[in-house]
Amino acid sequence: MGIRRGGLRPGRALILILFGASISIFITWCLSKSSSLPFLTACPAPLIHEKEKGFVFIGIMTAAKYVDTRAYNVWKTWAQHVPGKVVFFVAENTSSIYKDIPLVRLKGVDDSYPPQKKSFAMVKWMADNYMDSFEWFLRADDDLYIKGDSLEKLLRGLDPSRSHAIGQAGLGNSQEYGLLALGQSDNYCMGGPGIVLSRETMRKLSPNLQHCLEHLLTGHEDVELGRCIRKHVGVACTWNYEMQTLFHNNQSTSNDAYTGSLEEVKAAITVHPIKNPSVMRRVHSHVRVSKLNDLREKRATLISELSISPTISLKRNDPTTLEDVPLFSFIDNNRIIFCSDGVNCPRHTLEQRTRMEMGRIITQLFDDFNANARQRGRVLQFQNLQYGYERLIPRYGVDYIMDMILWFKKFRPPHRTTLSVRRHAYVQQSFAPLKMISSESIGSKLYDVAGNASNHIHIILPLKGRSLVFARFATHLRNWCMRDKKLSLIVVLYSSPDENETRNKVEEISALMDVKIVEMKDEPFSRGIALTRGSSHLSDDSLLFLTDVDMLISCDALRRIQLNTIYKAQVFFPIVFSEFSPDSWSENDRLLADSFHYGRRRGYFRHFGYGLAALYKGDLHSIGGFNTSITGWGMEDVDLFEKAVKSPSHRVIRAPEPGLIHIYHPIHCDPSMPSAQLAMCQGSKAASLASIDSLVQTLNHVS
Known part of the structure; x- marks a missing residue:
């Protein structure tokens, strides 16, 4: 009877050798990728927190010098009013004095410009961690303002299971035209006003980001991201003229963008660029006030439809003495000439608040006038405000009387005509009902001496x-x-x-x-x-x-x-x-x-x-x-x-x-x-x- 030698069978030994070689090759491949571009490594990375379900995931690129100013103002303004999640992406060693701002520190990424590595790494991180949790993804900068409800209204009508790249299409400026290696049917979504990608686009794009980053043709990260989407997903940025309004980019070279009239913000979904945090807060305040006014108007309309609307009258209180009579301030040539409170209110330029509110009222009035313009065959256009009156009644609201010059245009033949006419508008803005809130909801900065x-x-x-x-x-x-x-x-x-x-x-x-x-x-x-x-x-x-x-x-x-x-x-x-x-x-x-x-x-x-x-x-x-x-x-x-x-x-x-x-x-x-x-x-x-x-x-x- 022969003696059995110790050791493995030849077949089992071959299997272990092949398995060991495979592990070695896999580790070597991961390390080689990690040593060159660790932030785009294909090795699975552990999630830093529980996955959330939501509609849109917004990733915002920022730098160390802006994280406590621009980025934090974004976090405290519009980021609190989006139907989804907002995360800020920074370089590896970036920190913030604010503990509540959600930061993702991208491994191996610095704040060098152009931020191509940061942009690609951000998109890769979003795909790896949240592709199955959100329907839409938005790549943004820290100087972008986003109207969350308007964004949701746009995206609810689209299918995230199909490939979409949505934004303002670009081909480069006049100096760069023809130098960006774009084909005749190619374009890219401009990074400034924001780039919206569907879940299906992220699924196809994510495995190819590494290859695209290794084969850059220009120094523009939005151009290269658009080229990568076009090549590996097969879609271009939305060719639609309306996108210039929806994804609005103010091309002014000065720092005065959005410091004057905010009319261009009205129809926009995203607003770019806003470099100054105080302007960001101003735009946010304007958007929230407009939203509040729209809701009040909707409430008034619903009450009217229920036939319980009170009779509108310029007399909203019953004064018992002459001092109780609410007086009007007279407005002429953008200045308050005569004030309702006399010596305490000298002649002065109209406050920004009143100018903005009267402009919004005029816009709303003419929107209502022209709601059925096509059926009626006429349109009204605002020319100028001759003069006006304003008064504040503390218990009720604000009253306006406006004397306006406008164009009356009939465009239906054979009675085409254009006339300059004068009309009065009587507007009442009622205060919302009082609302009581607890002190805990106000925040840490209470308005008292003890604080x-x-x-x-x-x-x-x-x-x-x-x-x-x-x-x-x-x-x-x-x-x-x-x-x-x-x-x-x-x-x-x-x-x-x-x-x-x-x-x-x-x-x-x-x-x-x-x-x-x-x-x-x-x-x-x-x-x-x-x-x-x-x-x-x-x-x-x-x-x-x-x-x-x-x-x-x-x-x-x-x-x-x-x-x-x-x-x-x-x-x-x-x-x-x-x-x-x-x-x-x-x-x-x-x-x-x-x-x-x-x-x-x-x-x-x-x-x-x-x-x-x-x-x-x-x-x-x-x-x-x-x-x-x-x-x-x-x-x-x-x-x-x-x-x-x-x-x-x-x-x-x-x-x-x-x-x-x-x-x-x-x-x-x-x-x-x-x-x-x-x-x-x-x-x-x-x-x-x-x-x-x-x-x-x-x-x-x-x-």
Whole structure:
């Protein structure tokens, strides 16, 4: 009987050898792919979270320098209102200060330009992780705005199981035409306005992205993605002229896109480019307001169809006194000429809010006029607004009366004609019913004093000379607020002949309140430098009130400053009551000893003044601070206000403040000032001389 040798059978050994060779080849292939383009590796990658089901998956490319500005503003605006999921794709080592923004860090990808690797890697990641979970996929940049409901309305009528590439078709600009290696029937979807791909397109495209990335013909990632789709999926971008409107791309070379009229946003699904976060918020606010108005109109129509609509009348309340009668403001030539609230509302340019709302109303009116234009054989076209009236009734809403010039065109033969006609429109916008919400739903930034970093106010006052005026300022502040222990006065003092009198007054009031002097000595006077120097030794959570020596301040005003200023959220620019020259006052005004009196001939609320501001030291730094190159009178306050308005992280609140009185003083405008400062100085000087009533009375005496 023979002995059986140990070992494997020849057949089994051959199988194991082949299996081992296959594993070795597979690992070598994966490593070779991973070493060259690891972000497009064919090896299965583990999912970072549970898969979700949804309608559209939106991937947004962004860079490290924009993730906390542009990208986060996208996340906080339109990304919250899409029928699906939004994810931001960044380079491998990118981080964000915001923990709630969903980031995908693409392995082996950096922020180099053009972002071809990032774009292809993003599309590959979406296909690998969510191809079976979503019906549509959208590739976008961080300067794109998307109207989620409009996008859904478009895509619901299409079949995602068929190959689609949807966007604004491009062939290159005039310099690139014929240089992008495109065939006669080829095009590409422009990346800026966004590219929508169906699930079937992603299924066919995904396995071929690696090959396309290795055979690039141009430096444009959207061109190469379009070429890859055309070659391996067999479809081109949608050839449709309407796509220029739906996937809108503003081709203006300036940074003024979407800062004026937003009419081009009305019919668009996507809006591009929006580089400034504040413009992104402006467009989002416009879209949401338009949506709200449409819903209100739909609600009114449904109520009307139910025959329970109330009778429309310009009389919506029953006043018992003359003061209760709601007055209209008169609008002419884009300016408010006569205001319903008199002295508190001087003649001024129409607010952006009112201009936009009246434009939207006019558009809606003419859409309704021309709803059946083809059947009626006539069309109405808006020419211009002659004049109008506006009034706000706090309990009910806003009323508009508009006198319009329009074209009346009859296009059906034999009565073709064009006439210029005049029509009145009476429009009522009713407020929506009150809605109560819990404080938890508001968010972390509650509008109360408890949410602020500090209630201690640091008043910063630049001063050069004018010791008598400072004595009045300090005495008034001491008498009104001497018991307020949460108040400090920082005097930024320049050298002057009466400097000693000022120091004596500071020493006198130091026993009753906290007063500090910041020495400027013989430096040239600059209000921006002085205010910056005065706040330099304070912490970031210190509440600053930047003021002038000509002001009288009440304690009520200081309390409202605390309420209206929110750390890292809100900056307060109060509108002060500015006195006219006492020479123009009425006899009654001269007899009044109390400066806190608001007579029509005594003064006016200076809506165009921005010199007084309340904000936190950290916010002053984050919005850009003062322009310290500005010397002399004016302009530094306007510069700071514009920076605050443009800040992506801060709101600006403006409101008349009766507790702040600017005492009249003669203004000297140095002719050597820069022209812009000189014009502003002369305008302020002229506006502060006398009221319109006083000037009319003077002219009557002269005549």
